[in-house]
Amino acid sequence: MTRFADRTEAGKALAAELAAKGYKDPVVLALPRGGVPVAIEVARALHAPMDLVMVRKIGLPHQPELAAAAIVNGDHPQLAINEAVVAHAGLSREDLDRLAQVQLAEIRRRRAFYLKDRVSVPVEGRTVIVVDDGIATGATMRASLQAVRLRKPARLVLAVPVAAPDTLEELRAGVDEVVCPLRPRALIAVGAHYVDFGQTSDDEVVRLMDEAERLLL
Numbered sequence: 001m002t003r004f005a006d007r008t009e010a011g012k013a014l015a016a017e018l019a020a021k022g023y024k025d026p027v028v029l030a031l032p033r034g035g036v037p038v039a040i041e042v043a044r045a046l047h048a049p050m051d052l053v054m055v056r057k058i059g060l061p062h063q064p065e066l067a068a069a070a071i072v073n074g075d076h077p078q079l080a081i082n083e084a085v086v087a088h089a090g091l092s093r094e095d096l097d098r099l100a101q102v103q104l105a106e107i108r109r110r111r112a113f114y115l116k117d118r119v120s121v122p123v124e125g126r127t128v129i130v131v132d133d134g135i136a137t138g139a140t141m142r143a144s145l146q147a148v149r150l151r152k153p154a155r156l157v158l159a160v161p162v163a164a165p166d167t168l169e170e171l172r173a174g175v176d177e178v179v180c181p182l183r184p185r186a187l188i189a190v191g192a193h194y195v196d197f198g199q200t201s202d203d204e205v206v207r208l209m210d211e212a213e214r215l216l217l
Contacts, residue, residue, distance in 0.1 A: 002182055006196040007034065007133050010161035011041025013181050014131070018159060019045045023127040029053045031144060032114065033200040035132035038161060040208045042131055043215060050212035051121040053130060053144045054111050056103035058096065060089050070140050071100045072147035073107040080143030114205050128153035134190030135163035138171055145174045162193045
């Protein structure tokens with residue numbers, strides 16, 4: 001089984017494929033926390049600005065590990081609903097909206113911590129590359145892509161080091177291009193394709209976002 005040493009190596013492999021494409025006016029958007037160490041390598045290779053897509057899972061009230069939906073912040077908060085889970089749990093749209101407000105508050109808190117007072121990088125009319133460290137089910141990424149599409153990029157690129165092929169096919173309809181170097185037929189877990197898949201800390205995200213800002217100086 002092919003494995004990356006860590007997120008940095010995965011980011012460099014992804015960056016090499018993306019750099020060869022000659023994108024015009026690229027912007028890199030990372031899903032924190034694990035997507036940030038991958039995305040910084042892409043931003044460095046493309047000499048592109050980097051920002052975050054803040055997304056939170058909405059778990060069931062009595063089973064929080066089971067995702068009923070995912071919410072992404074922005075001018076138009078985007079809710080991606082797992083219809084099967086919601087129907088089984090008997091949740092109404094009002095229930096989801098109430099649960100979403102809790103996660104939106106956490107998104108606002110985390111963005112302020114990660115980015116301090118920096119404003120969002122403009123994406124309208126630009127090539128936007130959305131990066132994570134891998135995709136298993138795709139629920140979080142689907143919500144992220146839907147939210148980014150509302151911001152009217154000229155081209156939307158999904159870029160991850162590793163993902164399940166069937167999940168990529170499901171997500172392909174929502175983007176203009178998919179870049180993924182490693183597509184195992186049977187993906188049990190994203191972490192299985194990394195030697196070191198330790199959790200990325202909040203402090204590491206802050207450090208890398210500061211570094212990304214310095215890349216453009």
